[in-house]
Amino acid sequence: MNKNHIVQNLRKEIENYSAALHVEKVGKVMEVFDGIAKVSGLSDIKSSEMVTFSSGATGVALNLEEDAVGVIILGDFSKIKEGDEVKATGKILEIPVSDSVLGRVVNAIGLPIDGKGAIKAGKTYPIEKVAPGVVTRQSVDQPVSTGIKAIDAIIPVGRGQRELIIGDRQTGKTALAIDTILNQKGQNMICVYVSIGQKDSKLRKLGALLEEGGAMDYTVIVSAGASEAAAMSYIAPYSGVSIAEYFMDQGKDVLIIYDDLSKHAVAYREISLLLCRPPGREAYPGDVFYLHSRLLERACRRNAKYGGGSITAFPIIETQAGDISAYIPTNVISITDGQIFLETDLFYKGIRPAVNVGSSVSRVGSSAQIKAMKKVAGTLKLDLAQFRELEAFSQFGSDLDDSTKRQLERGKRSVEILKQLQYAPVKTEHQVVTFYALTKGYMDDVAIDKIKEFEAGLLEYTEQNAKFFYKDVRETKMWTEQGEEQLKQAIVDFKASFRK
């Protein structure tokens, strides 16, 4: 590009530009502190309207008082001085959305932070939106395949569901979420991972993992890091769900993970206290329930008449020493359609993922489970519950009748089967075969320390020798008699060779 060309372009651009004259509403900064600004003037401002500071930073008006406005500042607030001019924009805070956001890492206001250049902006979506109404919705009936055996079999999740992942620190909550994202490859799913108040090093690691697993092609990461202002953490999940809605509006299925909402609540508490809103229980403001309910209510499955598509939400909550009766955990448990409990004890017993299948539930997901899976895993939850009871009981006595012994042996093998390595999602049809072999008793005489080996071998063998079964499950979600016969034969054959 030569000099003349640049000048020509510039001239053209300038000619196109017309400076429209209009009245602007302005205010003056009265005080700035901790990411909050008190602004005088701005008489006709709306709640959660976007404002711009003369330093270039943007803010959101949250508190509308008689003669001042409380504004949260998005971004750098160190350059804002007392007396600075603040302009109202007349718009509710919006973020740019487009298809090219896939594979990128953006911050809470939709700007790229992965150093891969600007994102071509398509549309803008407001970050606060009223959730889809009753008439536009449809009940959940399509499964989300997480690739985690314990979840897909016992706590199934459907598209459009809100399933809470809850547990102490270091119990594998994020790992569960990342595994789920990795397993969405080829499942016609867009993933949004919202990281709230996480360490940047952790995010970097996750990004690399997703990249390695080829998951970034269908994933967006929205990040409000620990070093950013609380205001960014506060709006990040709303930005994330706006991006999700952009894809849902195209009729796509979206999976969104909020990691984690405890930090989100803490950020909101910080903002609220700084804005002098009265504190309530655990010093959270009165509307902290609404904070999460309006966010999670935006997850939905829309019926075909209104364009289809769905948003499945996996909020994550971190508990302190397993205390699920704290304020935020109880709130979010009551909002969501079920929860996956992760426990430290199980984790250190070597049961990973450390899902407590007894207290985890999915309130709507069972109608989304495929028929084949329902058939093989239907009794698994009950069996495991009985096993736990018997296990505790059997520690006292040594004389057990045969049926109890059998139940104990089966239970031990079930627990073993549900263990799974990280970043190793299992395909649905493989899960069906494993649980088929387990519940029909084919594994009862395999030694417990050989179970994993047996499972791996079995899957490999049956995939070659029970093709009908696999084909049935893949295509019709249920097996035929012919396929079942073939599978039974294959299992028997494999067992014979495994013994040797």
Add this chain to the structure above:
Amino acid sequence: MATRTVNDIAKAIHEMTKGKVGVELDAVSKNVVNFLARKRLLRKQKDILLRLEKITNEEEGIIEAGLTSASLLPEKEKKELATFLKKRYGREKVIFKEKIDERLIGGFKVEVNDEVVDVSIKNKIGKLQEYLTRAV
């Protein structure tokens, strides 16, 4: 306890002093100052006076307009501006508070309460910069 804002106090003072002249006004003023001193509100006197000015201006149909320009505006232009402002805000009189700011380069900027019309060259250049550097 309900909070007493500066606005409330200014309103109350305005109500009390309305229509009073001479000795009566003096007495009322003295009471007001005593009250403010007793309630430790004298440190807010600047804000209260500003509010009071606004209230009386409103009552008397006066608007105050901040007028910042790069160079002194000719009387004719100011008159035109005054008629425009009177019509827009439905008031009878306009008081200009003029300021010269060479940083505006050219044109002027009018401020009424929290509304601003900025037709200065500085603003226009700023907007052009925003337009040219926008993300496409």
